Amino acid sequence: MDEFRKKFIEEATDLINALESSVLSLENNANDKEIINEVFRIMHSLKGGGAMFGFLAISEFTHNLENIYDEIRTNKKSITKDLLDITFISVDHLRNLIKSDADTNQAVQNKQKELLAKISSYVNEKTEIVTEENTADEQNNNISTYYIVFKPNKDIFDNGTNPLFLLDDIAKLGNSYPVVRAKDVPGIGAIDYTRCYIYWEIFLETSQNESEISDIFMFVEDDCDLSVTKISETNTISDLRFVELLNDADNGVIFEPEEINAIIKSLKKVVEEPQSIQNADDKIKKFSKESEITSIRIATEKIDIYMNLVSELVTALAGLKLSTTRLADPDLIEITENIENITDQIRDNALSITLIPIENTVVRFRRLVRDLSADFNKSIDFQTIGTDTTIDKTLLQIITDPLMHIIRNSIDHGIEYPDQRVKNGKSPIGNITLRAYRSGSNVHIEVEDDGKGLDVERIMSKAKEKNFVSQETPVSKAEAIKVIFHPGFSTVDKITDISGRGVGMDVLKRKMFDVRGDIYVETEKNKGTKITLKVPLTLSIVDGLLVTLRDKLYIIPLTSIARIKDVTYKFLTETSRNVAIIDNKQVPFYMLRDELDIKGDYPEEVKFIMIKYEGKHVGLVFDTIIGEYQAVLKPLGKLYKKHEIISGASILGNGKVALVLDTNKIIQKFSETSNQ
Amino acid sequence: MVKTILIVDDSESIREVVHFTLENAGYNVLVGIDGKDALKYFDGKTQIDLLITDLYMPNMDGIELIKSVRANEEYKRIPILFLTTESQREKKLEAKDAGATGWIIKPFVPAKLLSALNKVLR
Numbered sequence: 113m114d115e116f117r118k119k120f121i122e123e124a125t126d127l128i129n130a131l132e133s134s135v136l137s138l139e140n141n142a143n144d145k146e147i148i149n150e151v152f153r154i155m156h157s158l159k160g161g162g163a164m165f166g167f168l169a170i171s172e173f174t175h176n177l178e179n180i181y182d183e184i185r186t187n188k189k190s191i192t193k194d195l196l197d198i199t200f201i202s203v204d205h206l207r208n209l210i211k212s213d214a215d216t217n218q219a220v221q222n223k224q225k226e227l228l229a230k231i232s233s234y235v236n237e238k239t240e241i242v243t244e245e246n247t248a249d250e251q252n253n254n255i256s257t258y259y260i261v262f263k264p265n266k267d268i269f270d271n272g273t274n275p276l277f278l279l280d281d282i283a284k285l286g287n288s289y290p291v292v293r294a295k296d297v298p299g300i301g302a303i304d305y306t307r308c309y310i311y312w313e314i315f316l317e318t319s320q321n322e323s324e325i326s327d328i329f330m331f332v333e334d335d336c337d338l339s340v341t342k343i344s345e346t347n348t349i350s351d352l353r354f355v356e357l358l359n360d361a362d363n364g365v366i367f368e369p370e371e372i373n374a375i376i377k378s379l380k381k382v383v384e385e386p387q388s389i390q391n392a393d394d395k396i397k398k399f400s401k402e403s404e405i406t407s408i409r410i411a412t413e414k415i416d417i418y419m420n421l422v423s424e425l426v427t428a429l430a431g432l433k434l435s436t437t438r439l440a441d442p443d444l445i446e447i448t449e450n451i452e453n454i455t456d457q458i459r460d461n462a463l464s465i466t467l468i469p470i471e472n473t474v475v476r477f478r479r480l481v482r483d484l485s486a487d488f489n490k491s492i493d494f495q496t497i498g499t500d501t502t503i504d505k506t507l508l509q510i511i512t513d514p515l516m517h518i519i520r521n522s523i524d525h526g527i528e529y530p531d532q533r534v535k536n537g538k539s540p541i542g543n544i545t546l547r548a549y550r551s552g553s554n555v556h557i558e559v560e561d562d563g564k565g566l567d568v569e570r571i572m573s574k575a576k577e578k579n580f581v582s583q584e585t586p587v588s589k590a591e592a593i594k595v596i597f598h599p600g601f602s603t604v605d606k607i608t609d610i611s612g613r614g615v616g617m618d619v620l621k622r623k624m625f626d627v628r629g630d631i632y633v634e635t636e637k638n639k640g641t642k643i644t645l646k647v648p649l650t651l652s653i654v655d656g657l658l659v660t661l662r663d664k665l666y667i668i669p670l671t672s673i674a675r676i677k678d679v680t681y682k683f684l685t686e687t688s689r690n691v692a693i694i695d696n697k698q699v700p701f702y703m704l705r706d707e708l709d710i711k712g713d714y715p716e717e718v719k720f721i722m723i724k725y726e727g728k729h730v731g732l733v734f735d736t737i738i739g740e741y742q743a744v745l746k747p748l749g750k751l752y753k754k755h756e757i758i759s760g761a762s763i764l765g766n767g768k769v770a771l772v773l774d775t776n777k778i779i780q781k782f783s784e785t786s787n788q
Numbered sequence: 789m790v791k792t793i794l795i796v797d798d799s800e801s802i803r804e805v806v807h808f809t810l811e812n813a814g815y816n817v818l819v820g821i822d823g824k825d826a827l828k829y830f831d832g833k834t835q836i837d838l839l840i841t842d843l844y845m846p847n848m849d850g851i852e853l854i855k856s857v858r859a860n861e862e863y864k865r866i867p868i869l870f871l872t873t874e875s876q877r878e879k880k881l882e883a884k885d886a887g888a889t890g891w892i893i894k895p896f897v898p899a900k901l902l903s904a905l906n907k908v909l910r
Contacts, residue, residue, distance in 0.1 A: 123800055156873075157799050160871070160873055160895065163895035270865070277907060280910075281907070671814075673789065673790060740789060
């Protein structure tokens with residue numbers, strides 16, 4: 113954030129200067145709308161940015177000033193000399209506020225109060241400070257059931273809203289029972305696909321309150337009819353009779369409030385009657401709960417077999433879907449959709465079984481830190497955050513060594529000796545923090561220390577010496593850091609003692625790439641270093657793009673694709689040295705038909721797929737793209753073990769096999785051969 | 789497919805925070821410095837899955853940008869979020885009328901930005 117703060121200060125300085133000159137010209141052209149707008153806009157930017165980057169005094173101060181100019185803008189107020197005077201003083205005051213000592217300087221603070229008082233005499237409303245909305249959820253453990261009617265306007269798609277996302281969000285709040293109403297859908301010929309014809313009634317049991325539910329719909333409040341009613345204080349949907357009774361009462365259009373009330377009441381009666389038995393019941397329940405077995409151990413082989421069967425099921429389903437589409441039998445379509453739904457759930461469940469929390473491994477790191485810090489005579493506080501984050505067990509095994517390596521480096525080279533730390537104004541105890549969290553379909557694991565950081569300048573001079581980078585062109589910090597991943601950067605010469613982290617970073621990077629992951633380094637001199645490992649949640653399923661070369665099918669993992677461009681084959685043959693100019697950038701590329709030795713010519717139009725490779729883009733040329741495909745990976749037999757460029761295979765619904773390409777390996781391999 | 793998000797704001801620091809946050813979350817990020825600048829991306833060839841725009845900008849403001857995107861046959865249905873502050877109730881309505889999908893309240897922390905994004909892009 114510090115970098116951003118610095119940026120903001122630079123920017124705020126520019127803005128304040130611009131504000132001053134605008135106010136100056138306003139003095140001569142008091143009615144110039146353009147300038148008034150400009151003044152307003154600058155204040156608005158200062159306010160938003162100030163709040164964002166922790167300059168609360170600025171945002172508090174500009175808030176009221178902005179209001180005044182907003183009223184002038186909308187002709188509710190006019191400009192007076194007095195106001196301009198205050199604005200000029202404010203400009204000077206703003207300059208003081210972005211100085212670093214603004215929070216402690218008493219004179220500045222007094223000035224702030226004095227000016228705020230003056231300004232607020234201009235506005236009627238009271239001074240209010242822009243504050244973060246209170247995010248502390250008041251967790252209420254009592255589950256209630258809500259009845260939600262959500263009728264989107266027909267034109268809801270027009271402003272980019274997808275109503276299904278909202279239903280997903282509701283489902284996340286608790287157990288829900290949605291009823292879709294499709295009676296307004298016209299016949300196939302009359303459907304306008306840009307209109308929304310359906311609406312939903314949803315029963316939701318949740319511990320969240322009503323405002324959490326309304327919050328989901330906040331973007332669409334004006335684009336739909338929405339009603340949220342609490343229908344009971346208990347988890348009514350879990351009562352199977354409720355759903356049954358509801359189905360009986362369903363008239364296909366909408367539930368009547370009275371009907372719902374009647375159902376709820378009838379449920380209550382049954383519950384209330386056997387009051388006397390209830391106590392005994394509770395006791396039995398309590399007893400049985402204590403003896404309940406909540407988890408069992410399963411041999412990993414059995415899980416592997418289960419996973420394999422699940423992937424077979426997914427494949428078989430794909431075949432079924434193909435036939436269903438061909439036969440177009442409505443009954444069959446419904447059954448297939450049902451099976452698809454169940455299969456999705458089985459797959460998700462199977463995946464969650466193979467995920468284990470990283471806590472299991474972190475225990476080992478605690479020991480490592482303790483032992484190593486004793487060896488090095490350094491005292492280190494090792495903190496872990498988010499270790500309940502789960503990850504595929506195979507992946508956890510794969511990243512354990514790299515993590516160990518990173519922590520060892522932090523202790524050895526990152527954290528300084530206690531006396532050195534004191535000299536640099538730090539606490540003598542060093543800190544290493546391991547933080548794990550899930551982001552999308554990836555898990556991020558960060559190791560952060562507050563040591564001396566990488567010596568970027570010396571890394572650069574070493575890199576230039578070794579000709580890893582060109583001697584002349586200046587290199588940014590980010591690019592400089594990338595150099596440490598350069599193969600050979602570390603092992604040659606004793607760089608470890610200067611960089612602090614030379615050892616085998618290229619190996620780490622390769623390991624991460626092997627599992628479709630990535631590694632990032634952030635560092636600041638004397639502040640510390642943060643290394644982030646990014647790994648996918650699971651290895652067995654990959655979201656890919658299905659492409660072809662002649663009659664052969666390949667899958668490219670979506671995560672490695674940067675862009676796709678349609679080009680003509682002629683365009684590519686006219687380039688020199690296999691470098692195409694795409695959008696004014698040079699992109700080296702490989703004609704995969706040639707490289708993979710597939711006979712025959714490319715079609716006239718080909719697909720130029722740009723792959724992310726070491727921070728650059730490299731093109732791979734294919735015949736056609738079939739579409740996105742979620743591939744269940746199957747290992748190749750041992751005869752194919754040596755084919756590094758293929759990371760697995762997947763069986764498509766029609767029984768055909770598609771090979772999953774490891775794009776990094778491909779580019780690596782072909783660039784080596786073409787360099788020779 | 790990696791989703792591409794276009795962020796338009798005249799403030800460089802806001803642009804950088806958003807850019808940084810989104811890129812870290814695995815999105816492909818395009819950047820425009822004001823409405824007029826942003827229009828260059830809407831060429832029918834560039835993939836844009838979501839537009840995030842500030843409202844007050846020189847040259848062309850956010851409202852006009854939103855209107856022009858909604859009028860563009862190729863991009864008329866992409867979700868659009870705009871950046872605003874708590875106090876700008878009327879402006880919010882104006883932007884919604886122009887065709888915006890939703891908003892992000894400044895100041896925001898990365899988690900808040902990503903959760904707003906999650907409401908419209910999956």
